Amino acid sequence: MTGTIVTENGTCLGCGCACDDIDVVVSAGRIAEARNACPLGRAWFGDGNVPLRCVVNARDVMPEEALRVATDRLSRAKRVLVYLAPGLSCEAQRAGTAIADLLGGVVDSATSATALHQTLASQERGFASSTLGEIRNRADVMLLWAVDLDRRYPRFSARYGPDAVGIFVPDGRRSRRVIAVDVGDAATGRVDTDRRFTVAPAAEVATLTALAGLVAHGSRAPTTSAPDGGTVWSVASDLAEILRAGRYVAFVYDAEPDERAARSNGRFDALAAVAQALNDTTRCAAVALRAGGNRSGADAILTAQTGYPMAVDFARGFPRYRPHDGSAFVRLRSREVDAVLVLGDAALIPPGVVEGMTDVASRVVVGPRASEFALGSDAAIDTGVPGIHSAGTALRTDDVPLPLRPCLSGPPSVDAVTAQLVELLAARGRRGVA
């Protein structure tokens, strides 16, 4: 295997689990194998080949020219949206937030489109949670709520549970009771369960609300008067009994399910309520799983720098939180944005948001495969992929930070290009208050 280099302990950003045990084999300048990776991970690593162009109006230019045009378009625009797409390191997310601040623009990420209500519910009532290792080491009861681990988070079971072996669950799967709840099409997939329930989508919130009442108040909980109250009550009672018998309950759900569920506020509030209430009688940690590309990082960086996790508007010279009427989706649809700066992998922007970018006067794209952005751009600068071509930090879905290890060199890093943009824009001065 002459000429083969193995980078050990690489972190995969194919989904939010951020497995950091990937040994990446590079041969002849290409990724030949991503050992330990699941299908999502193998797709994420690919062969490591990315375009290396700088493009201005469909013409290849030198990087300096692309940066000049990008700076020019952004500083001339009246209303800039900085979009932190998936596929950024925390370092680039920090710089991107600085750009929005400098320009008096709006900054947002995929969160407002895919995990809005999960985020809002956590802000309204808080949450009872843990990092994934507590589930691995402690959870003797796992409730999988409409989350398809096999399809969306393929290594979750082996790394965190139910299959993983842990300190207080030495026999792995055999030490745990696993309960699955399928909600309509949102099935839990092929997981091996001890008990499986089916809940109609229309009855999901009622079931969760009844469950929250039952775990908080036991049989003294008020009964529901919904038309299918009988089924709701029966499922909730059975679940409550199982959960209350657990020593440490892991309540696993998808923070980014299909768009219908993502729009339901009551669903996430009720999920959080159940997990919190269980702590009155036993221990429970709910974990909301996110898709790949360091999405949790965007939330954490925006929160640290601005106080808010998404949909932040700097127009008045300070951050304002506009999750309902000021997300990227809403601002694009209302056509108030005349320039958008996409940082990260534009191919991973949620479809509704991309669509809104079609009619924006100026588009600047910096990130992996920027030159291939479906809508084209005024200026595009291709970069490597953080975690494949450049180092940095990313957060797992539970906010645990992990290092990104480059296994290939060559392409410029999105961190460096974004930092250059900050410098160029800062040299033109801070935007006055609108």
Added chain:
Amino acid sequence: MSQLRIAGGTVYDPANGVDGEVRDVCIDAGRVVNEVPAGATRLDARGMIVMPGGVDIHAHVASGAVNVARRIMPETHDPALAPELVDGSVPRSGVDGTVPSTFTTGYRYAGLGYTTVFDAAVAPLMARQAHGQLDDTPIVDGGFFALLGNDEFLLRQIDAGERERAREYVAWMLGATGAYAIKVVNPGGVELWKRGARERTDLDTPLGSSRVTPRAILDTLVEAAVTLALPHAAHIHCNNLGLPGNASTTLATMQTLDGRRAHFTHLQFHSYGSAAGGGWRSAAREIIEYVNAHASISADVGQVMFGHAATLTADAPVEYLLHRSSGRKWANVDIELETGCGVVPHEYRERAAVAALQWAVGLELFLLARDPWRVVLSTDHPNGGSFMSYPQLIRLLMDRAYRDEQLRRVQPRLLAGSALAEGLDREYTLREVAIVTRAGPARILGLREKGHLGVGADADVTVYASDPDQARMFATPRYVVKSGVVVVEEGQLRRAPAGRRLHVRPPFDAAVTRTIRQHFDDYSTVRFANFPVSGLRDAASPLAPVGSPPEGR
């Protein structure tokens, strides 16, 4: 700007025995020097008060828990405009309020004349994220303390009687996380909470094995800090925080350390007696008398200030109880194999009996403390109140009339027998304020180049315009110099250079890493190789180990 003369100010530099003398402070290349040439930049400080930059020994500004608080408390954020900077650094807006955003935190500390800040509680697993937040907290030098004492690996070593290995592990951990000191939070109690316990944790409550108790954990970590000659002693948050009657736990903890150097943090939250019927009373006098009599002990007070606060701590069971009793929203994050995290918004109301008691207990600790070098100022920001309330707290210490006026407004129900209610006439002098806000914390932290203005000290200097209202005076310094750079000029923030990271890297026996690696392989969800941080903004400071206890004066 590298040479500077702060001319003609009235200097308070207690570490060097300077108590209100008119003199110049000369600065060259970021250090205090004897003299600078006549052509050096001159700051006219005539009629003003000159002190070393403030040193905050205990605040929460850059941890995962702080970010959870920022995230779940959006309603408490107030707008913070970007400052008008002249040094070419990118000025950043953000939010003020109980838990300010990162850049704003740095600006506000500097605006108060504080130039060094430590985050008191970072879970080792989250260290990388904490460093990122500190990178975005400009001006101030700082670092964090690593949470130990509920970590599975340590508990196993104690169970196995492997004291030396435990110590080597601690040394490895501090270096791997880029931490400055050992932080112990509710030793054993957080792990018990994860196992479902709801009872109080006493020093001899066993964790599974009778060999593993809070007492054994404290003993191991305090000993490790001493043996490793760390600049700062083990920084201890005792068991049973916030519970009535917890003073007995606090005293027992002090006693069990048997003369070894230790720092007791937010002592106010640990100084409650119990009254008949399970009620509360102040036990500040018992606690502070013990501290007064034992030179090996240092403490920060953790004063409660009336108003909004964010309670956030690794002591997760406390937050659960607060959530249950107050009904406010609650976030909990159990952090694998290490520690916990809880957040609950809170408000201390003057007319609430417990809040009034907490307020009084803190002031009693301050006013009955005999040695200001060992009992220093904190509000456990943002737990007892914001660091932005320090000026008001200083006025409470310096101005008895102001204090008494506030005392008359608070709910007196639990204040029977309280020393404050019975009348404490002590008023802090400027020298004492300089000790509890800079010289004392610097000495307790083992920061030999901070907290004083002697030759060779870091050129961190604050200049206040004299004002009979001490709160106003300490809230609005006229000049603040950080590492020789004038960051506040005529009361305005003008420059925001990056601060330095303060951390230690004690040597350890490399053999210990084999055992630690095995533990990671068996139970962690993070690879051993991916755990240590690297590429910190600064290399480890050449911090001279300080093994001796802080001296009383």
